[in-house]
Amino acid sequence: MVNKDRARTPLNPDRLKLFKADLHIHTVLSGCAEIEMIPSLILWQAEKKGLNLIAITDHNACHNAEAVIEAAVGTNIHVFPGMELQSKEEVHLLCLFDTVASCKKCQEKVFQKLPSLTNKEDLFGPQYVVNAAGEWLWTEERLLAQSADMTLEEMVDQVASLGGLAIPAHVDRTSYSLLSNLGLVPPTLDVSALEVTPYFDPRKGFLEWPELREWCLIVNGDAHRLNEIQDRTLLKMSHPEIKEIILAFKGQEGRQVLVEWPKP
Ligand SMILES: [Zn+2]
Ligand SMILES: [Zn+2]
Numbered sequence: 001m002v003n004k005d006r007a008r009t010p011l012n013p014d015r016l017k018l019f020k021a022d023l024h025i026h027t028v029l030s031g032c033a034e035i036e037m038i039p040s041l042i043l044w045q046a047e048k049k050g051l052n053l054i055a056i057t058d059h060n061a062c063h064n065a066e067a068v069i070e071a072a073v074g075t076n077i078h079v080f081p082g083m084e085l086q087s088k089e090e091v092h093l094l095c096l097f098d099t100v101a102s103c104k105k106c107q108e109k110v111f112q113k114l115p116s117l118t119n120k121e122d123l124f125g126p127q128y129v130v131n132a133a134g135e136w137l138w139t140e141e142r143l144l145a146q147s148a149d150m151t152l153e154e155m156v157d158q159v160a161s162l163g164g165l166a167i168p169a170h171v172d173r174t175s176y177s178l179l180s181n182l183g184l185v186p187p188t189l190d191v192s193a194l195e196v197t198p199y200f201d202p203r204k205g206f207l208e209w210p211e212l213r214e215w216c217l218i219v220n221g222d223a224h225r226l227n228e229i230q231d232r233t234l235l236k237m238s239h240p241e242i243k244e245i246i247l248a249f250k251g252q253e254g255r256q257v258l259v260e261w262p263k264p
Contacts, residue, residue, distance in 0.1 A: 031125030
């Protein structure tokens with residue numbers, strides 16, 4: 001007879017591992033990123049920082065995610081494909097997926113709502129697509145860093161419907177963020193964590209935005225150059241999968257988020 005209770009028993013917390021993560025990294029596909037943001041160098045820097053979990057999150061597109069995943073084969077680093085979406089309200093929203101296929105489906109939906117403007121390289125920088133070796137394949141001509149005609153809530157729903165995880169980005173930033181553009185975290189927004197910048201100090205930040213005390217906060221680098229990659233967020237979980245990260249964000253079944261805040 002099958003022991004159904006055993007199937008529901010949470011994993012022994014002793015078997016959980018700590019994953020050092022930076023879940024917001026740009027590549028040369030983002031016009032604003034430096035030319036050094038190619039797969040091998042991103043992984044080299046991540047390894048140097050002791051990371052074992054990263055996410056590739058270019059503006060509204062994921063053309064380079066697969067190349068970084070391929071380059072990471074044989075390393076100890078798990079790479080999530082993702083994007084940094086920009087909503088109608090000009091709020092940035094990270095989205096991460098377990099598979100490149102789901103991430104691409106989300107990109108297709110967003111592209112349908114993205115104005116068809118051509119990138120101006122001299123103003124916004126080139127948007128390069130590269131292979132795992134960092135060699136140039138083609139250049140995305142469509143301007144990626146702009147708002148899609150979708151509300152933030154619509155984006156969160158879209159990401160969830162494809163099995164992804166949405167995280168409002170750099171909420172303490174003075175532009176393109178929840179707090180700067182909307183003034184608050186909408187109570188109906190269905191997310192389980194918020195990203196803050198490496199400059200966020202809870203001693204000051206919680207005075208300015210007391211509502212942030214109620215949230216699970218993570219620190220990412222929003223790296224546009226190698227030395228901006230951060231190593232301050234630890235996720236305690238069983239393995240790198242979106243549903244495990246959500247459990248960690250919610251502090252359920254022994255999973256948790258540990259952040260190293262600036263020392264006084
Ligand atoms: Zn951003
Ligand atoms: Zn970013």
